[in-house]
Amino acid sequence: MEFRDAWSIALKDLRIELRSRILMNQIAPYTLLIVVLFGFALDANTQTLRDTGPGLFWVAVLLIALLAIQRAVKIEEDDAARERMLLTPVHSPSVFLGKSIALFIQLFALEILLFFVMLALFDLSVEDPLLIFLSAVLATIGIASSGTLYGVIAAGVGVRETLLPILLLPVIAPIAIGATRAFGDSFGRVDADGWAWLGLLSVFAVVYTVLGMLAYGQLVEDA
Amino acid sequence: MEFRDAWSIALKDLRIELRSRILMNQIAPYTLLIVVLFGFALDANTQTLRDTGPGLFWVAVLLIALLAIQRAVKIEEDDAARERMLLTPVHSPSVFLGKSIALFIQLFALEILLFFVMLALFDLSVEDPLLIFLSAVLATIGIASSGTLYGVIAAGVGVRETLLPILLLPVIAPIAIGATRAFGDSFGRVDADGWAWLGLLSVFAVVYTVLGMLAYGQLVEDA
Amino acid sequence: MNDVIDLREAVVTLGKFPALTGVTLKVTQGEIVTVCGPNGAGKSTLLNLCAGLLPVREGSAYVLGENLRENRRAIRQDIGLLGHKSGLYDDLTVEENVTFWGSMVRAGNDEIAEAIKFMGLDGRLRKVLVRQLSAGQRRRASFASLVVQRPSLWLLDEPHAALDTDGRDLVDGLIQEAAASGATVLLVSHAPKELSSPSGRFVTLAGGRVTSDINNEGSGDGVS
Amino acid sequence: MNDVIDLREAVVTLGKFPALTGVTLKVTQGEIVTVCGPNGAGKSTLLNLCAGLLPVREGSAYVLGENLRENRRAIRQDIGLLGHKSGLYDDLTVEENVTFWGSMVRAGNDEIAEAIKFMGLDGRLRKVLVRQLSAGQRRRASFASLVVQRPSLWLLDEPHAALDTDGRDLVDGLIQEAAASGATVLLVSHAPKELSSPSGRFVTLAGGRVTSDINNEGSGDGVS
Amino acid sequence: MKIKLLESNDGRPNATSSRSTRFLGICLVLGIPVLILFAFVFSPKDDTMEDAVRLLYIHVPVAIFSYIAFGVTAMGSIFYLWKQSRWWDTTAHASAEIGVIFCGLTLVTGSIWGRPTWNTWWEWGDVRLVTTLVMFLIFIGYLALRQVPASPHVRAKRAAIVGIIGTINIPIVNRSVEWWENSTLHQQSSLTDGNLEDLTLFTWFLGTLILAIAYVWLMIHRFRVGWLSTEYESLGYGAAIEERKAEADLHAGTRSGTTEEGEVE
Numbered sequence A, B: 001m002e003f004r005d006a007w008s009i010a011l012k013d014l015r016i017e018l019r020s021r022i023l024m025n026q027i028a029p030y031t032l033l034i035v036v037l038f039g040f041a042l043d044a045n046t047q048t049l050r051d052t053g054p055g056l057f058w059v060a061v062l063l064i065a066l067l068a069i070q071r072a073v074k075i076e077e078d079d080a081a082r083e084r085m086l087l088t089p090v091h092s093p094s095v096f097l098g099k100s101i102a103l104f105i106q107l108f109a110l111e112i113l114l115f116f117v118m119l120a121l122f123d124l125s126v127e128d129p130l131l132i133f134l135s136a137v138l139a140t141i142g143i144a145s146s147g148t149l150y151g152v153i154a155a156g157v158g159v160r161e162t163l164l165p166i167l168l169l170p171v172i173a174p175i176a177i178g179a180t181r182a183f184g185d186s187f188g189r190v191d192a193d194g195w196a197w198l199g200l201l202s203v204f205a206v207v208y209t210v211l212g213m214l215a216y217g218q219l220v221e222d223a
Numbered sequence C, D: 001m002n003d004v005i006d007l008r009e010a011v012v013t014l015g016k017f018p019a020l021t022g023v024t025l026k027v028t029q030g031e032i033v034t035v036c037g038p039n040g041a042g043k044s045t046l047l048n049l050c051a052g053l054l055p056v057r058e059g060s061a062y063v064l065g066e067n068l069r070e071n072r073r074a075i076r077q078d079i080g081l082l083g084h085k086s087g088l089y090d091d092l093t094v095e096e097n098v099t100f101w102g103s104m105v106r107a108g109n110d111e112i113a114e115a116i117k118f119m120g121l122d123g124r125l126r127k128v129l130v131r132q133l134s135a136g137q138r139r140r141a142s143f144a145s146l147v148v149q150r151p152s153l154w155l156l157d158e159p160h161a162a163l164d165t166d167g168r169d170l171v172d173g174l175i176q177e178a179a180a181s182g183a184t185v186l187l188v189s190h191a192p193k194e195l196s197s198p199s200g201r202f203v204t205l206a207g208g209r210v211t212s213d214i215n216n217e218g219s220g221d222g223v224s
Numbered sequence E: 001m002k003i004k005l006l007e008s009n010d011g012r013p014n015a016t017s018s019r020s021t022r023f024l025g026i027c028l029v030l031g032i033p034v035l036i037l038f039a040f041v042f043s044p045k046d047d048t049m050e051d052a053v054r055l056l057y058i059h060v061p062v063a064i065f066s067y068i069a070f071g072v073t074a075m076g077s078i079f080y081l082w083k084q085s086r087w088w089d090t091t092a093h094a095s096a097e098i099g100v101i102f103c104g105l106t107l108v109t110g111s112i113w114g115r116p117t118w119n120t121w122w123e124w125g126d127v128r129l130v131t132t133l134v135m136f137l138i139f140i141g142y143l144a145l146r147q148v149p150a151s152p153h154v155r156a157k158r159a160a161i162v163g164i165i166g167t168i169n170i171p172i173v174n175r176s177v178e179w180w181e182n183s184t185l186h187q188q189s190s191l192t193d194g195n196l197e198d199l200t201l202f203t204w205f206l207g208t209l210i211l212a213i214a215y216v217w218l219m220i221h222r223f224r225v226g227w228l229s230t231e232y233e234s235l236g237y238g239a240a241i242e243e244r245k246a247e248a249d250l251h252a253g254t255r256s257g258t259t260e261e262g263e264v265e
């Protein structure tokens, strides 16, 4: 595994994203929309919203992650670039890492945006910024690496758009729950032990990253 | 406009959907997942769930509709079938109608499924089945026709996956709100006047169907 | 008026790029015209223009007697375009695809069955999903969905691409037959000498305009 | 052992369909082998098999000395495959694409610039998004991203498709040069007579197996 | 279509300002301090809302002009579909952009106002608030669509239809307070009730007038920017055509040779 390859791959993905300006022009507004949508659905007073703030944040992140992963798979599939990659000396753990890094960066940028919007809209106050930061980073690593892994599982089957959510959501839901609890603690709303949940998140992050690096090659092998 | 053409087109779309079994194998489980996901997000007791039942139902329908519309656009785009259709004597209102009908049938089938799941899970009881039925039909017509219209607006731009939700969600959100209120009334939970909301839903259904039939040709003209 | 295509200094831009920089071209009914030219010369763009799929930015453009600057829709149903893409649905079988497009262009069931047979897609392939076809089989299916249309102007972008020798002969026969029955054919080819009848009219496009237009008489394709 | 490809009764199934029904084929180093055959004969499948992209179901298959039944990965980096699809990213420019694939196969910057120039993609096209290219230009870009790889086994599926005369000459030159420098070339073509050197070895595939294997001596391609 | 030069009639380079826009600008510069004076000093406090009432002078005018701006977008869109002229398209785009700003300001000032009066920044159950937000998002989508790379005509057409559909929502927003009375906290027509003090009413009119001038001023400038930028896009047109035509000469030799070969065989 060479880190330089991973980095080239990540850069390539990020460049494609910047080129199509999806991040700024589309996913960012979509982020806002999701928050609004939940507002409708709950139809509740601000107090309820405030209590469920962290949960909403992570559900929104999950849905955004799905979109971002779909995109990431699509750009490899559109013109058989995935097969092309097989015929290079690049090791598949590097490919996995590269695509995960790109996904992580995109998701994290959006989370920052979403975070401040929610902070303002739902009138939340942060009690433990370090816990917030760490749990966001760890959860996002978990989501990015499991997303990349499942993205390739759903790839090439012609029904990816609908298969991916089904496969992925149950897997990343536990991450979202963990992150929700950690956030809840940081906002001082839930009397959960945020740092304990952080442990869970790091387990997920490590497990999915390692598993991904091991399994990715197996999965892409048969194009 | 010939209705026979519309029907052929609808049949073709439905056949493609059945062939890829997305409806049964994928969107249906996804529907369930969304419901469960909201359960997490709310993190609430059954009473809250029961009160927000109608809202959840329609938010789930919106998300499913987005997936179904993406698919419907994709099958036309994949191998330039949209351009091919331009070179036939079929009138564009027929095409619009055909694609809307197919979308309607798929969405309605899923709504029936979702409805019974929610009924069971959230322990709801129906007080006014006619109102439920009519509001579901009208709302679904509105969603299907506006979705078909916006699907073609977002088509062919290379960033469809993300553009479509941004354009469409705010437009169909009012439909979902109206339907939520009508449902709420039918479940006897909200003291809204359900039948008045039904009026709003029929306005949307008519407006989007007429507008779609008029505008669709304009939109597909330039491939 | 017998000019099926009549372009004068037609300019077409794709995005900001002037893909056609002023094409002047007249094609009369029953002619078979082969368009050659280097990659990126604007050949596919020319076909799309003649199909009424692209707006004319400058100059004038008449196809089948209609002014494309005023009405690009009227002619479309009389045009059969075979582009680089197939225009088929991956998740339908060959037969379902051809039947669908046949019903869209009001073809009868006989014509549909005949087209499938003609392109050599009967037998096993009839019930195979288009997604699973080989490149050439897919091209044949695309052709079949065009044949049922019986257009009066055929626009063929590299009709030989991906086809085997039999397929090429079939297509050549089809082109001759179409022209003989009064239709007009504009086709793009990178290897004109390989066409079965290398006589006829050859138009060379380069840099978005016509650089040569040679007619080898004696082909006998032109009707009337 | 000098056999770059050594297949014996190799069977490959796509889904349930046996696309190759028992192919026996030996290709030695430095050879240029042209594979012909009707549409759906299994030519593309044969190339994918040789690239180690498909599992061998029966028979034996050795490529570049590796047993494909045991390890399909080891050989992949030495193989350049040009399939029906381009393997490029639509939203990157020509230069970005070739540079990316170049860096994946450890090519130097000079080689990358040279490949772009060689395929006639310098100048304006260098900065154009692949999405906006014409069919032939896209094919050229795909070739450029292959050239930087300098593979020892070239698998080319209709290398002439969509290319203009210049492009075809370039590609023919490339193939000759590759073979001369010790690489092996297996190419699929529907119009073998059109190749610049119609001598050499021709393998015909039909119904998923080899039906004829003719060697026109005197080509001088084989370097051994 | 003729390609106009980037020059105005008097031969000078085209700018986005002119004598009349400068006049409007001066009116604004003078008018805003006057409005501030009236809003903060001369007009009285409200009995119930105290000083918060002063937000009325900005909140209501921006709300009204966001309606007007989106209305103009719809009109421009309709006329574009009818006449296919770039003028209407640019108008629609310019107005939508200003409308989004005004609509955003409505949301912001409304939220700020809501804090002291309703004790909350935002109320999800409120029909007017939510429908205003929906309108805002629809036009955010409209602007996103305008960013998408596509040919100008295609983009204009698609945007026109989105603009028209978006505007259908405006009457719904406007009427929502009357239709669903029981689900709003929001003020109903307090202006037409006639129980406002004279000076308050006057200040409110002044605010509306200033906003009207601001809208017109912004429109003219934004329109010209839009017009010039499309003009700018087509600037290289002639040169691009020449460059493209020259590509032919590169291939001239080889190509004609090949064609003749074809004839001979």
Ligand code: HEM
Pocket: E056, E059, E060, E063, E064, E106, E107, E108, E109, E110, E111, E112, E113, E114, E115, E117, E118, E121, E122, E128, E129, E132, E133, E173, E174, E175, E186, E187, E188, E189, E190, E191, E192
């Ligand atoms: C985010 C919160 C708010 C939003 C989105 C909002 C939105 C609007 C809109 C769209 C209008 C124009 C209605 C029309 O003319 O049809 C309007 C008018 C008005 N708003 Fe708000 N508003 C908000 C908060 C408030 C608050 C907190 C107050 C005062 C307590 C207020 C008082 C008014 C008044 C008095 C009018 C004029 C009503 C009329 O004459 O029709 N608004 N608002």
Ligand SMILES: Nc1ncnc2c1ncn2[C@@H]1O[C@H](COP(=O)(O)OP(=O)(O)OP(=O)(O)O)[C@@H](O)[C@H]1O
Pocket: C014, C015, C016, C017, C018, C019, C037, C038, C039, C040, C041, C042, C043, C044, C045, C046, D128, D132, D133, D134, D135, D136, D137, D162
């Ligand atoms: N958006 C764009 N920006 C820049 N150039 C473009 C754009 N769209 C198309 N082009 C260029 O316009 C030309 C399109 O030509 P066209 O597809 O008609 O070529 P062609 O003659 O069919 O070529 P081929 O033989 O390769 O199929 C190409 O040179 C392409 O690079």
Ligand SMILES: Nc1ncnc2c1ncn2[C@@H]1O[C@H](COP(=O)(O)OP(=O)(O)OP(=O)(O)O)[C@@H](O)[C@H]1O
Pocket: C128, C132, C133, C134, C135, C136, C137, C162, C164, D014, D015, D016, D017, D018, D019, D037, D038, D039, D040, D041, D042, D043, D044, D045, D046
């Ligand atoms: N899943 C499947 N089910 C049935 N048949 C299949 C399936 N997948 C592939 N095929 C068949 O296998 C064959 C694939 O052949 P291949 O693509 O190798 O053909 P080819 O020789 O490259 O033809 P062409 O010249 O048209 O490119 C085709 O006949 C195709 O119909």
Ligand SMILES: [Mg+2]
Pocket: C043, C044, C045, C084, C157, D134, D135, D136
């Ligand atoms: Mg072309």
Ligand SMILES: [Mg+2]
Pocket: C134, C135, C136, D043, D044, D045, D084, D157
């Ligand atoms: Mg093939």
